[in-house]
Amino acid sequence: MARGDYGYDAPYALVMFACAGIGTALAAVFFLLKGLPRGAVVVGGYTVFFLGNAGSFFYTTRRGKFAEWARILDGLRLRGDEAVLDLGCGRGAVLTAVAQRLASGRVTGVDIWSTTDQSGNAREVTLRNAAIEGVADRVQVETGDIRALPFPDASFDLVVSSLAIHNINGNADRRTAIAEAFRVLKPGGRLAIADIRATRVYADALRRLGAIDVARRRLGWRFWWGNPVAATTLLTARKPGDPTR
Numbered sequence: 094m095a096r097g098d099y100g101y102d103a104p105y106a107l108v109m110f111a112c113a114g115i116g117t118a119l120a121a122v123f124f125l126l127k128g129l130p131r132g133a134v135v136v137g138g139y140t141v142f143f144l145g146n147a148g149s150f151f152y153t154t155r156r157g158k159f160a161e162w163a164r165i166l167d168g169l170r171l172r173g174d175e176a177v178l179d180l181g182c183g184r185g186a187v188l189t190a191v192a193q194r195l196a197s198g199r200v201t202g203v204d205i206w207s208t209t210d211q212s213g214n215a216r217e218v219t220l221r222n223a224a225i226e227g228v229a230d231r232v233q234v235e236t237g238d239i240r241a242l243p244f245p246d247a248s249f250d251l252v253v254s255s256l257a258i259h260n261i262n263g264n265a266d267r268r269t270a271i272a273e274a275f276r277v278l279k280p281g282g283r284l285a286i287a288d289i290r291a292t293r294v295y296a297d298a299l300r301r302l303g304a305i306d307v308a309r310r311r312l313g314w315r316f317w318w319g320n321p322v323a324a325t326t327l328l329t330a331r332k333p334g335d336p337t338r
């Protein structure tokens with residue numbers, strides 16, 4: 094289990110779900126007090142919906158995404174000597190989980206540290222989490238935009254990303270981020286991107302770039318952001334070529 098403090102993803106969304114739940118609960122009580130039970134039942138239905146969404150969101154951001162990423166990373170069967178890049182690493186939930194699976198390898202995180210996208214987001218916080226998890230020696234953290242990565246071509250064996258690329262406005266710029274991820278991959282290198290909304294766009298972009306083994310699959314309830322409509326999808330792909338050359 095993670096020992097660091099990884100904050101809350103999109104904290105305003107969680108607060109909005111919770112406030113809507115509490116607001117509709119108060120409205121249901123008001124209807125009951127006014128002797129309008131049918132109105133109370135209808136509004137109470139919304140209370141269940143909003144509080145259910147808040148509960149799912151809270152679980153995913155604090156526990157579920159860690160469990161799902163542990164399974165994803167275990168499934169990648171890392172050798173332990175890889176160079177890994179985490180796009181939009183935030184406070185390091187995936188970054189430190191990768192580092193725990195490396196021996197001589199290193200993982201680099203890159204981020205612009207948006208506190209709208211993740212509460213308390215800051216480079217120092219990520220480095221502190223790496224230290225708390227005992228992996229500081231395998232972790233490097235850079236400030237940068239994933240649409241213009243500050244790394245040479247063919248630098249990484251694996252590129253991962255969790256809930257970051259959808260934060261970029263517009264599919265054109267998201268495709269740019271995908272092209273950058275593909276550029277910095279070594280021949281034979283792999284990609285694993287978990288995200289909501291536009292993973293079909295990323296998959297198409299990767300195929301156009303020449304990626305192989307491009308696959309998408311919806312992840313389970315542990316990675317829902319409130320309800321199944323806001324489920325997370327995992328996109329995996331590989332760059333053609335011989336990884337040993």
Ligand SMILES: C[S@@+](CC[C@H](N)C(=O)[O-])C[C@H]1O[C@@H](n2cnc3c(N)ncnc32)[C@H](O)[C@@H]1O
Nearest residue numbers: 181182183186204205206207210238239255257
């Ligand atoms: C929802 S948080 C997820 C953080 C982390 N991957 C995790 O799963 O805990 C999204 C992250 O993407 C980062 N981000 C958004 N747009 C970015 C961009 N254009 N370049 C780099 N990072 C970006 C945000 O600063 C934030 O840290």
